[in-house]
Amino acid sequence: MDASNRGLLLHRLADAIERDAAYLAELETIDNGKPYAVSYMVDLPHVVKCFRYYAGWADKWEGKTIPIDGDFFCYTRHEPIGVCGQIIPWNFPLLMQAWKLGPALATGNTVVMKVAEQTPLTALYVASLIKEVGFPDGVVNILAGLGASAGAAIARHMDVDKVAFTGSTEVGHLIQQASGGSNLKKVTLELGGKSPNIILSDANMEDAVEQSHFALFFNQGQCCCAGSRTYVQADIYDEFVERSVERAKRRVVGDPFDLKTEQGPQVDQEQFNKILGYISSGKREGAKLLCGGGVAADRGYYIQPTVFGDVQDNMTIAREEIFGPVMQILKFKSLEEVVERANDTKYGLAAAVFTKDIDKANYVSHSLRAGTVWINCFDVFGAQAPFGGYKASGNGRELGEYGLENYTEVKTVTMKVPQKNS
Amino acid sequence: MPVNGAGVQQTEGSTPASPTEAKEDNMTDNVHQQQSDNGCNHQSPNQNHKPQHGDGPETQTLPMPVPDPPIQYTKLFINNEWHESCSGRKIPVYNPATGTLLCEVEEADTEDVDEAVRSARAAFQMGSPWRSMDASDRGQLLNKLADLVERDRLLLATLEALDSGKVFLMAYFVDLMATIKTLRYYGGWADKIHGKTIPIDGEYFTYTRHEPIGVCGQIIPWNFPVMMFAWKIAPALCCGNTVVIKPAEQTPLSALHMAALIKEAGFPPGVVNVVPGYGQTAGCAISHHMDIDKIAFTGSTAVGKLIQRAAGDSNLKRVTLELGGKNPNIVFSDCDLEHAVEQAHSGLFFNQGQCCLAGSRVFVEGPIYEEFVHRSVEKARGKVLGNPLLPGVDHGPQIDQKQFDKIMELIESGKREGATLECGGSAWGQQGLFIQPTVFSNVTDDMRIAKEEIFGPVQLIMCFRTTREVIQRANATQYGLAAGVFTNDIDKALTVSSALQAGMVWVNCYNAMSVQCPFGGFKMSGNGRELGEYALQEYTEVKAVTIKISQKNS
Numbered sequence: 004m005d006a007s008n009r010g011l012l013l014h015r016l017a018d019a020i021e022r023d024a025a026y027l028a029e030l031e032t033i034d035n036g037k038p039y040a041v042s043y044m045v046d047l048p049h050v051v052k053c054f055r056y057y058a059g060w061a062d063k064w065e066g067k068t069i070p071i072d073g074d075f076f077c078y079t080r081h082e083p084i085g086v087c088g089q090i091i092p093w094n095f096p097l098l099m100q101a102w103k104l105g106p107a108l109a110t111g112n113t114v115v116m117k118v119a120e121q122t123p124l125t126a127l128y129v130a131s132l133i134k135e136v137g138f139p140d141g142v143v144n145i146l147a148g149l150g151a152s153a154g155a156a157i158a159r160h161m162d163v164d165k166v167a168f169t170g171s172t173e174v175g176h177l178i179q180q181a182s183g184g185s186n187l188k189k190v191t192l193e194l195g196g197k198s199p200n201i202i203l204s205d206a207n208m209e210d211a212v213e214q215s216h217f218a219l220f221f222n223q224g225q226c227c228c229a230g231s232r233t234y235v236q237a238d239i240y241d242e243f244v245e246r247s248v249e250r251a252k253r254r255v256v257g258d259p260f261d262l263k264t265e266q267g268p269q270v271d272q273e274q275f276n277k278i279l280g281y282i283s284s285g286k287r288e289g290a291k292l293l294c295g296g297g298v299a300a301d302r303g304y305y306i307q308p309t310v311f312g313d314v315q316d317n318m319t320i321a322r323e324e325i326f327g328p329v330m331q332i333l334k335f336k337s338l339e340e341v342v343e344r345a346n347d348t349k350y351g352l353a354a355a356v357f358t359k360d361i362d363k364a365n366y367v368s369h370s371l372r373a374g375t376v377w378i379n380c381f382d383v384f385g386a387q388a389p390f391g392g393y394k395a396s397g398n399g400r401e402l403g404e405y406g407l408e409n410y411t412e413v414k415t416v417t418m419k420v421p422q423k424n425s
Numbered sequence: 426m427p428v429n430g431a432g433v434q435q436t437e438g439s440t441p442a443s444p445t446e447a448k449e450d451n452m453t454d455n456v457h458q459q460q461s462d463n464g465c466n467h468q469s470p471n472q473n474h475k476p477q478h479g480d481g482p483e484t485q486t487l488p489m490p491v492p493d494p495p496i497q498y499t500k501l502f503i504n505n506e507w508h509e510s511c512s513g514r515k516i517p518v519y520n521p522a523t524g525t526l527l528c529e530v531e532e533a534d535t536e537d538v539d540e541a542v543r544s545a546r547a548a549f550q551m552g553s554p555w556r557s558m559d560a561s562d563r564g565q566l567l568n569k570l571a572d573l574v575e576r577d578r579l580l581l582a583t584l585e586a587l588d589s590g591k592v593f594l595m596a597y598f599v600d601l602m603a604t605i606k607t608l609r610y611y612g613g614w615a616d617k618i619h620g621k622t623i624p625i626d627g628e629y630f631t632y633t634r635h636e637p638i639g640v641c642g643q644i645i646p647w648n649f650p651v652m653m654f655a656w657k658i659a660p661a662l663c664c665g666n667t668v669v670i671k672p673a674e675q676t677p678l679s680a681l682h683m684a685a686l687i688k689e690a691g692f693p694p695g696v697v698n699v700v701p702g703y704g705q706t707a708g709c710a711i712s713h714h715m716d717i718d719k720i721a722f723t724g725s726t727a728v729g730k731l732i733q734r735a736a737g738d739s740n741l742k743r744v745t746l747e748l749g750g751k752n753p754n755i756v757f758s759d760c761d762l763e764h765a766v767e768q769a770h771s772g773l774f775f776n777q778g779q780c781c782l783a784g785s786r787v788f789v790e791g792p793i794y795e796e797f798v799h800r801s802v803e804k805a806r807g808k809v810l811g812n813p814l815l816p817g818v819d820h821g822p823q824i825d826q827k828q829f830d831k832i833m834e835l836i837e838s839g840k841r842e843g844a845t846l847e848c849g850g851s852a853w854g855q856q857g858l859f860i861q862p863t864v865f866s867n868v869t870d871d872m873r874i875a876k877e878e879i880f881g882p883v884q885l886i887m888c889f890r891t892t893r894e895v896i897q898r899a900n901a902t903q904y905g906l907a908a909g910v911f912t913n914d915i916d917k918a919l920t921v922s923s924a925l926q927a928g929m930v931w932v933n934c935y936n937a938m939s940v941q942c943p944f945g946g947f948k949m950s951g952n953g954r955e956l957g958e959y960a961l962q963e964y965t966e967v968k969a970v971t972i973k974i975s976q977k978n979s
Contacts, residue, residue, distance in 0.1 A: 055568075056561065063610075385561075
């Protein structure tokens with residue numbers, strides 16, 4: 004098939020998803036609990052854009068001809084890797100599916116995708132669209148299953164050439180080991196984070212408070228890149244905390260289909276229990292509970308927007324990924340100090356700094372060990388911009404042109420020629 | 426290839442005046458075969474596209490021209506509005522197959538160009554909708570435009586065939602397909618134009634922005650009107666520029682229809698302005714304009730030189746040129762002979778020989794020379810001339826009297842200078858601009874027909890003995906656009922293709938082109954490359970930004 008035709012199929016898929024956006028958004032909300040307004044206004048448009056972005060790359064991923072020493076003609080081909088296993092999580096089901104399928108299919112691979120057992124519905128619907136728009140049989144295969152069985156089977160399969168996993172760091176370790184224990188399949192991982200969000204005293208206060216609130220609470224706190232350590236410079240600390248608490252108290256928790264709702268339920272019992280456990284540890288270890296801290300409704304997995312102040316770096320809530328609506332605010336004095344404390348974590352997914360000072364912005368953003376650094380904003384994503392982690396937050400980058408590299412095998416071809424001509 | 430096996434048809438009395446008269450059902454498998462043998466590997470009707478997306482019918486029925494097509498758009502398109510010309514003058518637009526007047530369109534001159542440039546400049550201002558639009562949205566607009574072209578494909582192909590004389594099925598399957606694919610290809614690049622961050626020495630943070638150049642003047646020819654339109658606007662718009670484009674005075678109709686689609690797709694006003702006019706007036710106004718930042722021209726080498734001078738004379742606007750060619754097609758005796766004959770034939774006769782890429786000097790190695798000439802003549806004799814709208818016709822008229830005269834004059838010079846006229850050599854039919862497919866053999870390098878670009882259906886076959894000799898002879902020209910090499914020997918293929926001074930070298934094929942692959946000339950065939958990723962460079966201005974930082978961190 005012409006590469007441009009692969010791109011055309013991806014475009015048609017984007018069109019079909021756009022056509023069925025309202026239905027898919029509804030299904031996503033029913034399955035995951037995120038507010039419908041967000042599914043429809045955020046998740047779905049990003050999904051469509053991701054497929055369109057990669058549709059455009061299909062016939063533009065070019066090898067090179069190379070001026071090698073000697074009487075040879077040398078070029079590279081960018082070939083697909085082969086059969087790619089892809090294991091995706093429950094926090095952004097459709098979006099994670101798009102992030103995985105887009106680059107894999109643009110580059111010509113075939114896919115076996117295991118969707119999260121908590122949220123299989125939208126991915127399976129998209130499978131019907133994949134067939135409708137005309138992808139040949141076998142190019143995309145989508146299975147719902149459990150990690151310990153289906154996921155493990157993919158990770159250790161002797162005929163899967165590559166596995167891409169998004170999920171917890173804990174399972175990431177298992178995937179990497181499984182690759183080593185089977186056929187050394189290529190591995191890319193997008194794992195957890197404990198991302199620092201640094202507020203300097205010259206930041207625009209209102210903006211910083213709102214963005215920091217969003218950075219933590221978006222998607223019920225269920226984001227790998229959540230800004231879950233909010234470092235605030237000493238001279239603005241008290242005001243920042245007061246405003247953040249006030250904002251958290253105003254956060255509307257409720258029925259995800261109510262368009263006024265900002266926060267829906269957590270995804271399941273297991274997550275719900277885990278988050279409540281972290282809240283207890285926070286109280287126990289001496290953090291100051293400023294609002295929330297408990298269950299928000301008498302049925303479903305709703306948790307009150309919770310804010311802890313005076314958090315210390317060694318507390319459990321400051322070190323471990325909570326993945327829920329629990330905000331940690333910590334105080335710092337100097338830039339050097341906060342950079343060191345921000346980097347003092349096994350994770351390295353994202354970070355942010357709020358400041359108007361150009362020097363400080365550059366200093367901090369260049370010093371943080373994180374795959375994405377936001378300046379005066381948070382959670383800004385585009386299909387064009389690569390995303391991924393340093394350290395135990397993963398390896399490899401998704402999105403952008405960089406995303407294609409993970410799905411490519413480079414073949415060098417070198418031919419003898421009778422005489423070199425430069 | 427001929428539908429009725431009779432060779433060149435003399436269809437007395439069948440005036441191909443109106444497509445409605447020409448409903449003879451000539452759809453046979455032969456016609457099918459001929460579409461996929463055209464040498465242009467863009468497409469064949471059997472592409473594996475889903476039928477619902479309208480890329481072409483299933484193999485049983487061929488598309489038919491729109492009968493009595495409406496010509497809705499005849500004015501200048503400036504700022505998303507239709508304008509009459511300042512001078513009040515109009516350009517007559519003729520059907521070269523019949524000589525009849527199709528319509529008149531408004532003629533742009535200096536004042537109209539000024540207005541178009543003003544509107545393009547306004548659309549380029551910082552803060553304008555175009556400049557503040559997401560790059561991905563620019564891409565979406567180009568994709569939307571591709572969808573609209575696909576919707577109107579039959580109408581555009583009909584207008585194109587009527588306006589330029591090209592065979593309708595070629596217009597549908599080659600020109601329109603390439604147009605759609607080009608728009609989609611560049612739609613995909615829009616948000617992938619990357620600058621870099623750069624490890625500069627010193628305590629600095631440096632990055633580059635790949636900015637649009639600004640207002641781009643674009644002047645396009647009459648041989649592939651709508652395809653040339655797409656080749657020009659797509660990369661320009663993809664990179665964020667605004668455009669003032671002058672289609673050829675002979676063939677303005679498809680460009681004006683495209684203008685309407687551009688507005689329908691949602692491009693903001695002023696982003697694309699279409700101003701049909703003559704070279705010496707509107708074209709000259711563009712190349713001399715002090716507020717046009719870049720000019721892209723496709724046409725003759727003679728005019729290319731004028732454009733370059735005009736740029737130097739005015740504001741040093743950036744210049745890219747796609748000019749003529751006298752392209753060598755080299756056939757070694759170890760090739761697949763039948764394939765080489767076929768490719769050389771279509772490589773010359775495609776579009777009535779009106780291609781900058783035409784393989785107009787066929788060099789054949791001694792041992793197979795006679796056989797090659799014999800088979801080529803047979804193929805040339807087999808072409809079917811007639812109304813280009815009819816299926817079964819594979820050779821239309823030349824574009825106008827001026828071209829016709831020039832070609833005939835060169836044919837006469839060939840006879841006079843002693844080349845062997847193997848077939849053709851005269852006009853065809855009682856009216857107009859048809860020339861018989863013509864083959865000259867025993868051509869020597871010093872003859873005018875071997876040196877000058879004919880731009881007509883005249884194939885020249887010369888003989889060579891050694892590789893070294895043919896490379897030298899192939900390169901002995903001021904042109905350098907394309908070349909072909911036919912051989913099964915890997916060493917010869919690599920050696921000859923490296924040695925030829927040409928922007929495109931085909932091995933065991935000819936005219937194999939697609940939007941992903943860059944296209945352009947060495948030497949006086951032009952400068953700069955169109956298509957592929959390379960085209961983006963021609964529509965980009967690189968800005969390096971260097972910010973002082975307090976401390977370097979690698």
